[in-house]
Amino acid sequence: MEQLEALKRYFGYEEFRPLQKEIIEHVMNGQDALVLMPTGGGKSLCYQLPAVLKEGTTVVISPLISLMKDQVESLRSNGIVAYALNSSNDETEYFQILRDCRTRKTKILYLSPERLLGELDRLLKEIKISLFAVDEAHCISQWGHDFRPEYTRLYVIKEQFPDVPLLALTATADKITQQDIIQQLSLREPKIFLTSYDRPNLYLEVKRGYQKKDKDATVLHFIERHPNECGIIYCMSRKTTEQICSFLIRHGFNAAPYHAELSNQLRDKVQTDFINDRIQVVCATIAFGMGIDKSNVHWVIHYNLPKSIENYYQEIGRAGRDGMPCDTLLFYSVSDLIVLQKMANESGQAIMNMEKLARMRQYAEANICRRRILLSYFGETFDHDCQHCDVCKNPPQRFDGTILVQKALSAITRSEEQIGFRMLIDILRGSANKELYDKGYHQIKTYGAGRDISAKDWNDYLLQMLNMGFFEIAYNENNNLKVTEIGKRVLYGHEKAMLVVIQREESVKRTTRKSKTTTVQSLFKTEMPGREESDRLFEELRILRRQIAEEQSIPPYIVMNDKTLRLIANKRPMTLDEFAQIDGIGDYKKDKYGTRFLNVIKESTK
Numbered sequence: 001m002e003q004l005e006a007l008k009r010y011f012g013y014e015e016f017r018p019l020q021k022e023i024i025e026h027v028m029n030g031q032d033a034l035v036l037m038p039t040g041g042g043k044s045l046c047y048q049l050p051a052v053l054k055e056g057t058t059v060v061i062s063p064l065i066s067l068m069k070d071q072v073e074s075l076r077s078n079g080i081v082a083y084a085l086n087s088s089n090d091e092t093e094y095f096q097i098l099r100d101c102r103t104r105k106t107k108i109l110y111l112s113p114e115r116l117l118g119e120l121d122r123l124l125k126e127i128k129i130s131l132f133a134v135d136e137a138h139c140i141s142q143w144g145h146d147f148r149p150e151y152t153r154l155y156v157i158k159e160q161f162p163d164v165p166l167l168a169l170t171a172t173a174d175k176i177t178q179q180d181i182i183q184q185l186s187l188r189e190p191k192i193f194l195t196s197y198d199r200p201n202l203y204l205e206v207k208r209g210y211q212k213k214d215k216d217a218t219v220l221h222f223i224e225r226h227p228n229e230c231g232i233i234y235c236m237s238r239k240t241t242e243q244i245c246s247f248l249i250r251h252g253f254n255a256a257p258y259h260a261e262l263s264n265q266l267r268d269k270v271q272t273d274f275i276n277d278r279i280q281v282v283c284a285t286i287a288f289g290m291g292i293d294k295s296n297v298h299w300v301i302h303y304n305l306p307k308s309i310e311n312y313y314q315e316i317g318r319a320g321r322d323g324m325p326c327d328t329l330l331f332y333s334v335s336d337l338i339v340l341q342k343m344a345n346e347s348g349q350a351i352m353n354m355e356k357l358a359r360m361r362q363y364a365e366a367n368i369c370r371r372r373i374l375l376s377y378f379g380e381t382f383d384h385d386c387q388h389c390d391v392c393k394n395p396p397q398r399f400d401g402t403i404l405v406q407k408a409l410s411a412i413t414r415s416e417e418q419i420g421f422r423m424l425i426d427i428l429r430g431s432a433n434k435e436l437y438d439k440g441y442h443q444i445k446t447y448g449a450g451r452d453i454s455a456k457d458w459n460d461y462l463l464q465m466l467n468m469g470f471f472e473i474a475y476n477e478n479n480n481l482k483v484t485e486i487g488k489r490v491l492y493g494h495e496k497a498m499l500v501v502i503q504r505e506e507s508v509k510r511t512t513r514k515s516k517t518t519t520v521q522s523l524f525k526t527e528m529p530g531r532e533e534s535d536r537l538f539e540e541l542r543i544l545r546r547q548i549a550e551e552q553s554i555p556p557y558i559v560m561n562d563k564t565l566r567l568i569a570n571k572r573p574m575t576l577d578e579f580a581q582i583d584g585i586g587d588y589k590k591d592k593y594g595t596r597f598l599n600v601i602k603e604s605t606k
């Protein structure tokens with residue numbers, strides 16, 4: 001069967017993503033390869049399609065039981081016989097797997113590395129293996145960030161099955177890790193397939209200098225703009241996850257916290273509820289997300305600054321695996337920076353972690369295309385602006401801010417450099433705060449000199465001044481602010497200082513908040529006319545999908561992903577043939593669900 005035909009028949013897709021076709025051809029020719037593709041890039045298809053085309057069983061090594069389960073369910077939902085062998089199987093299952101492998105019915109068998117070693121002289125000797133795939137291959141390397149000792153024994157694959165092609169796949173591997181993978185797995189003349197790290201469907205946005213109240217209002221507004229869409233809010237601490245979560249619940253959202261201090265049972269429940277679309281928002285510490293493949297996470301908010309670009313990119317990468325346009329938002333504030341610097345300094349690897357944090361900070365502060373920064377961080381050249389980040393959308397405009405800078409620096413100097421960010425703002429704004437009075441700061445000349453500017457805007461301007469190096473934070477001295485040499489030049493009028501105009505779009509947006517019907521995700525707007533009608537149908541189709549998912553005890557996104565559901569709502573197929581032409585509908589799904597979906601469409605057109 002032709003590859004493109006098989007792609008449509010088994011997976012329902014019309015065309016290959018970048019490099020998939022080349023990789024599949026390479027593997028079909030019996031050759032080894034290393035594949036580097038970002039999360040959601042479509043790595044699995046590179047072994048799943050050969051698996052259905054080749055005679056025998058494809059054996060996939062995967063480190064996480066939850067990921068195996070997800071993959072197996074999704075293959076079965078396409079009518080492909082697949083199993084996972086790991087510590088969770090019971091005897092009956094094991095015998096069924098053995099039987100179906102021996103009779104060559106099984107196309108794909110997932111194994112944990114331990115299980116692979118255990119089955120080498122048993123099952124694996126009895127069946128015809130068409131291909132080996134090692135998923136998350138970076139786990140083999142101590143250089144990688146997720147080293148797993150079991151992986152280092154995978155050299156046995158080539159030793160025992162020298163003639164079976166081996167495909168290693170990963171989303172993160174620098175040069176050293178790549179070489180390590182090739183060497184340790186003894187890949188034969190491997191070809192390295194490297195696709196871009198870019199995730200063009202993710203919109204990148206940073207908001208700086210927000211205080212808690214503004215953050216919360218922005219979060220609320222953001223989620224209102226994404227009705228019924230699942231998302232994750234990453235927070236630095238357990239306390240914050242709980243606070244923001246109860247805040248959202250108070251506003252009628254279906255949210256749950258997730259952090260290390262919950263019991264395993266509760267954590268599993270939150271994860272399962274999220275996977276099955278029973279919870280819309282998870283407010284999590286970084287512990288959340290590893291090992292879930294949920295394709296319809298459609299936005300990610302970082303309530304606090306992450307500690308490295310790797311972390312940040314991995315976390316926003318959990319959005320939009322289905323290729324739908326997704327919004328991401330990062331809040332950046334000085335208080336986070338202070339906490340993170342302290343943590344980095346006290347970590348075992350202070351120099352490295354401080355450097356990583358510095359890069360993260362540069363990203364958050366940048367006034368150039370954010371995607372350019374990310375991709376260059378990962379060693380890619382990206383020679384144009386993306387037009388899909390906040391900087392590209394609202395290029396910064398500057399103004400002569402010398403007087404503002406002088407007011408701030410003068411207040412710092414006059415208080416003898418004994419104040420931090422918050423007190424500085426209070427002095428500038430002329431606030432009546434007890435500590436301020438006690439220390440006599442209400443008597444200095446600049447007290448109230450910046451009354452005309454809101455605290456929120458001062459926060460932003462001061463961050464800009466900090467970034468431009470006009471003052472620095474003495475972390476070892478109560479985080480007090482110290483004017484630098486460059487700062488002094490501006491303070492004494494030897495130099496001008498240009499600041500970036502603050503753009504606040506919330507005030508505009510907030511006025512539209514009341515009318516729910518108009519707050520659909522802006523990104524869809526251009527694509528489709530008659531949006532409201534297709535929205536209504538989309539909701540009805542979602543209900544049907546949910547029903548089917550419950551009948552079969554699988555997550556809704558495995559029945560059909562959001563993108564496919566959107567296409568059905570827009571195209572409104574009236575016949576099975578039209579239904580089958582939708583991207584994401586293969587033969588199996590057409591036969592299994594077609595009529596039920598058509599009925600819902602027909603009902604809604606009446």
Ligand code: ADP
Binds near residue numbers: 017
């Ligand atoms: P990862 O690289 O993270 O392992 P997956 O293999 O899980 O990514 O693929 C991500 C999503 O993209 C899945 O929902 C998958 O079905 C979809 N996908 C893969 N290949 C294609 C394709 N050629 N056309 C459309 N969707 C695809």
Ligand code: ZN
Binds near residue numbers: 372386387
């Ligand atoms: Zn950009």
